[in-house]
Amino acid sequence: MTEAIATPHLTLNDGTSIPQLGLGVFLVEPDEAERIVTDALEIGYRHIDTARIYKNEEGVGRAIAASAVPREEIFVTTKLWNSDQGRDTARAALEKSLERLGLDHVDLYLIHWPSPKHGKHVESWEALIELRDAGLATSIGVSNFMQTHLDDLAAATDVVPAVNQVELHPAFQQRDLRAFHAERGILTEAWGPLGQGKYELAELPGLTEIAARHEKTVQQVAIRWHLQEGIIVFPKTTRSERMIENATVFDFELSDDEMATIAACDRELRVGAHPLNTDF
Numbered sequence: 506m507t508e509a510i511a512t513p514h515l516t517l518n519d520g521t522s523i524p525q526l527g528l529g530v531f532l533v534e535p536d537e538a539e540r541i542v543t544d545a546l547e548i549g550y551r552h553i554d555t556a557r558i559y560k561n562e563e564g565v566g567r568a569i570a571a572s573a574v575p576r577e578e579i580f581v582t583t584k585l586w587n588s589d590q591g592r593d594t595a596r597a598a599l600e601k602s603l604e605r606l607g608l609d610h611v612d613l614y615l616i617h618w619p620s621p622k623h624g625k626h627v628e629s630w631e632a633l634i635e636l637r638d639a640g641l642a643t644s645i646g647v648s649n650f651m652q653t654h655l656d657d658l659a660a661a662t663d664v665v666p667a668v669n670q671v672e673l674h675p676a677f678q679q680r681d682l683r684a685f686h687a688e689r690g691i692l693t694e695a696w697g698p699l700g701q702g703k704y705e706l707a708e709l710p711g712l713t714e715i716a717a718r719h720e721k722t723v724q725q726v727a728i729r730w731h732l733q734e735g736i737i738v739f740p741k742t743t744r745s746e747r748m749i750e751n752a753t754v755f756d757f758e759l760s761d762d763e764m765a766t767i768a769a770c771d772r773e774l775r776v777g778a779h780p781l782n783t784d785f
């Protein structure tokens with residue numbers, strides 16, 4: 506077993522600690538997930554972000570079970586899928602996720618989307634509070650919520666989500682939402698931190714020069730930018746050499762000027778689905 510990567514840990518608003526850098530497993534094939542998470546744990550990752558809809562919870566769980574890394578050293582997040590939202594359905598959904606993961610609790614359970622089509626984000630949040638109180642999830646949060654959805658939760662309960670996991674990358678920086686999170690004590694998690702490969706990071710002005718100056722790749726610069734912005738980040742890759750590359754981001758620092766250059770790259774360029782979409 507190798508040492509854990511040297512990521513900082515952040516403290517959630519419920520007092521628990523989360524490794525700021527992890528590995529995401531969206532679009533990881535079910536039969537590949539075990540190998541990929543095994544590699545990640547060996548490389549030193551201790552934070553895995555999955556979801557019931559990714560259909561790879563079993564593989565994630567098998568890798569954790571087979572690993573020499575103690576369960577309590579691994580931070581596992583999974584998510585409540587839209588069609589499972591509801592006061593009475595959320596518990597069964599989490600129990601099934603735990604069964605697939607082979608775990609008795611997850612570290613973080615998220616409502617995956619506000620899903621206006623189902624209109625159940627508030628009652629789902631009330632259900633998640635009960636699941637947290639029952640010990641099935643240590644921390645609870647949301648994903649793809651806009652300010653209006655967070656306001657809905659605040660009007661109904663006094664439990665503030667620990668995190669909001671949203672699309673966020675250098676061309677889509679979500680500064681207004683992040684300021685709102687900071688006011689409420691919600692940490693921001695980035696999904697698609699590398700733009701999901703849907704645009705060339707190297708084409709953003711200044712990124713290539715910054716990368717060359719530090720002898721890093723533009724992907725490493727983007728990950729480092731998230732870390733210095735205080736954002737939790739879990740880039741996805743299936744390749745172990747890229748897992749190592751993406752975790753080799755603690756031996757350099759972006760200057761204030763470089764952070765400003767990246768701040769100027771914001772294009773409000775959404776590459777994924779909008780939170781108000783009604784397709785799923």
Ligand code: NAD
Nearest residue numbers: 529530531554648696697698699700701702724740741742
């Ligand atoms: P990402 O921005 O992490 O990009 C992944 C792409 O970048 C892949 O094509 C990969 O091959 C490539 N890549 C990774 N490292 C690289 C490197 N060093 N050099 C070059 N290319 C590299 O996109 P993502 O996977 O969508 O987001 C990360 C995680 O966020 C997901 O795996 C998942 O866990 C989570 N996520 C959540 C939601 C949500 O709705 N909550 C949506 C999408 C993703």
